[in-house]
Amino acid sequence: MAMKLKQDISIGDNLHTLRKRAGLSQEQVSARLQVRGLAVSREMLSQMELGKYSIRISVLLALKKIYHAKIEEFFQDL
Numbered sequence: 001m002a003m004k005l006k007q008d009i010s011i012g013d014n015l016h017t018l019r020k021r022a023g024l025s026q027e028q029v030s031a032r033l034q035v036r037g038l039a040v041s042r043e044m045l046s047q048m049e050l051g052k053y054s055i056r057i058s059v060l061l062a063l064k065k066i067y068h069a070k071i072e073e074f075f076q077d078l
Helices: 012-021 026-035 042-049 057-067 071-075
Strands: none
Touching (some): 012 071, 026 057
């Protein structure tokens, strides 16, 4: 029997807060990720912020640069 792993924590609220702090729309962030070779649509980013789509480490590291954030900020108050 295959067991489905469930995401144990959601950083969605922090993703949303950091994006807003950077003054960027979801469309702008999606475009910047795509320029970096990461296929993330606006819809996928929205789902990440809602905690309904798991974020890849490569995307997290790119967002760190785009948002000019420290990695710890993604995990604050969890």
